[in-house]
Amino acid sequence: MNWEQYINNEQINKSIHKVTDALSKLNRTEVAGIAVGSLAVYYIANTFAFDPLRSIPGPLAAKLSRFYDLKTKAGGKKPEIIEELHQKYGDVVRIGPNHVSIRDPNAVKQIYGTERFLKSDFYDVFKIDGNESIFSTKSSMNHGRFRRIMGPGFSQSTLDNLEDIFMDNGILLFLDKLDKNVADKNMPANLFNEFHLLAFDVLGELAFGKSFDMVKMNSHPFTSWLKARSSIIPLLTTFPMLNKYPMLVRNFFPKANEALGKIKEFSHGTLEERAADNTTNRRDFAHILVEARNSNKKGVCLTEGECAMASVVLTIAGTDTTSNTMTFTAYLLGKNPHVEEKLYQELVKAMPSRDSVLKYKDARKESLPYLWAVIMEVTRMMPVVPVGMPRVCPKGGEVIAGKYIPEGTIVEVPVWSIHYHPDIFEDPYTFRPERWLEHGADELTKYNIAFSTGPRMCAGKNLAMMEMTLVLAHLYRRFDVKLAKPNEELQLSAQFITKPTDGQMNVVIRSRKD
Numbered sequence: 001m002n003w004e005q006y007i008n009n010e011q012i013n014k015s016i017h018k019v020t021d022a023l024s025k026l027n028r029t030e031v032a033g034i035a036v037g038s039l040a041v042y043y044i045a046n047t048f049a050f051d052p053l054r055s056i057p058g059p060l061a062a063k064l065s066r067f068y069d070l071k072t073k074a075g076g077k078k079p080e081i082i083e084e085l086h087q088k089y090g091d092v093v094r095i096g097p098n099h100v101s102i103r104d105p106n107a108v109k110q111i112y113g114t115e116r117f118l119k120s121d122f123y124d125v126f127k128i129d130g131n132e133s134i135f136s137t138k139s140s141m142n143h144g145r146f147r148r149i150m151g152p153g154f155s156q157s158t159l160d161n162l163e164d165i166f167m168d169n170g171i172l173l174f175l176d177k178l179d180k181n182v183a184d185k186n187m188p189a190n191l192f193n194e195f196h197l198l199a200f201d202v203l204g205e206l207a208f209g210k211s212f213d214m215v216k217m218n219s220h221p222f223t224s225w226l227k228a229r230s231s232i233i234p235l236l237t238t239f240p241m242l243n244k245y246p247m248l249v250r251n252f253f254p255k256a257n258e259a260l261g262k263i264k265e266f267s268h269g270t271l272e273e274r275a276a277d278n279t280t281n282r283r284d285f286a287h288i289l290v291e292a293r294n295s296n297k298k299g300v301c302l303t304e305g306e307c308a309m310a311s312v313v314l315t316i317a318g319t320d321t322t323s324n325t326m327t328f329t330a331y332l333l334g335k336n337p338h339v340e341e342k343l344y345q346e347l348v349k350a351m352p353s354r355d356s357v358l359k360y361k362d363a364r365k366e367s368l369p370y371l372w373a374v375i376m377e378v379t380r381m382m383p384v385v386p387v388g389m390p391r392v393c394p395k396g397g398e399v400i401a402g403k404y405i406p407e408g409t410i411v412e413v414p415v416w417s418i419h420y421h422p423d424i425f426e427d428p429y430t431f432r433p434e435r436w437l438e439h440g441a442d443e444l445t446k447y448n449i450a451f452s453t454g455p456r457m458c459a460g461k462n463l464a465m466m467e468m469t470l471v472l473a474h475l476y477r478r479f480d481v482k483l484a485k486p487n488e489e490l491q492l493s494a495q496f497i498t499k500p501t502d503g504q505m506n507v508v509i510r511s512r513k514d
């Protein structure tokens with residue numbers, strides 16, 4: 001039948017009339033119902049029949065909507081949920097409509113080892129007013145520019161030059177405060193909070209050029225602004241397109257928006273002060289950022305917005321990560337007193353008295369191997385970023401863990417699952433720092449991905465290791481630190497980073513006698 005015959009066919013015309021007649025008799029609600037139903041049919045057909053990820057197993061809810069991801073994040077148990085999914089469905093699991101988790105140790109290098117798999121839109125939440133940062137940028141070129149400018153600030157030689165500053169203005173104040181207010185009082189003290197205050201003071205010195213003075217004052221509004229802003233992060237990382245409509249965030253989350261305004265104002269103001277201060281020439285981040293802002297050399301300059309943003313991002317990236325890891329160290333040492341004792345014996349040899357001050361060059365792996373192994377084991381068992389870091393599968397797609405993953409799919413390797421992978425770590429649920437000092441440990445270090453790996457790995461690893469090593473060496477030499485409730489498990493909540501659910505990790509501290 002050709003078109004003309006088709007249009008003139010009486011039988012067909014009768015049927016069309018019947019349908020239009022029936023439709024014209026429908027009321028508005030019925031029309032809306034049919035429209036919604038048709039959309040649903042279209043959505044389901046699209047999801048199931050034309051779905052490029054249909055061969056990847058996973059829960060139906062994850063396949064249908066990103067709300068599944070939001071739910072796992074909001075509950076704070078994403079690492080455990082993802083591990084359960086892998087146990088059930090295998091190494092490649094669908095965790096969102098366009099999102100796949102891959103629990104294969106070889107995928108770590110494949111996905112994170114180069115910049116072929118770029119960061120996903122998840123990171124847009126870390127942009128402020130469209131300003132990118134070393135952490136948020138997806139572009140390799142832009143990332144190269146940030147690394148060129150900020151690299152010197154992360155180098156060990158710069159940090160060695162600044163060691164006295166953060167020792168005197170941070171770590172020693174923290175130890176003296178514990179001596180004065182906590183030690184031998186037989187009262188529980190929230191070490192999680194004390195580490196948090198200290199980490200902010202160290203980063204304040206480096207990123208803004210002055211301490212937040214939180215060890216002394218116990219608080220600073222900057223942290224409450226960060227907290228207010230971070231309340232909307234799970235939502236904005238799950239639905240990154242919302243970042244494109246700042247009006248929505250402004251109207252629906254006024255508190256988070258107001259907090260962001262204050263953060264920006266603080267950062268601009270503090271860096272202005274630093275730029276005007278010609279009494280110091282220390283080469284901390286604040287100096288490096290102000291210099292880049294004043295430069296007009298292509299490739300090594302920052303805009304005013306990028307400069308202010310950089311200090312904020314450094315503070316976000318470098319505070320809770322370090323302080324929570326120190327909290328987890330105190331927790332695991334408290335749970336394993338034989339390890340604490342062995343550590344103490346190593347420290348006593350390196351530091352003759354409880355008040356000895358050790359330089360970092362004498363506290364590194366070569367000098368204090370057991371302390372280094374403790375940190376490696378803590379970052380394995382309680383990685384502060386336990387979830388996968390989302391990347392976009394490149395053009396042409398890629399075979400990962402034996403499955404073809406189409407281009408544009410968001411992929412991630414769950415850090416927690418790799419750290420507990422029984423094929424890599426023997427007896428993974430046992431806290432055993434010795435594993436990092438035994439034969440074959442070099443191979444193991446490849447699979448401790450707490451700082452990630454490749455070009456987008458943690459830029460602040462030197463600083464983090466230096467800060468944690470110095471704090472823990474001095475803390476455990478000076479004090480005997482015991483858990484206030486040694487039989488209780490620390491309850492954790494994992495968003496992008498993990499923290500104690502109730503913001504507490506209580507210890508009882510006694511002074512070492514000599």
Ligand code: HEM
Binds near residue numbers: 318319449
């Ligand atoms: C125990 C402490 C720390 C841990 C476990 C840690 C972990 C990580 C991880 C896993 C990433 C990769 C994130 C991703 O790809 O989504 C990262 C990136 C980053 N971290 Fe850290 N971090 C720590 C401390 C620090 C410190 C002290 C700083 C310094 C301010 C810092 C600055 C950064 C920066 C700038 C990036 C982005 C690097 C880039 O993309 O080039 N981090 N960190």
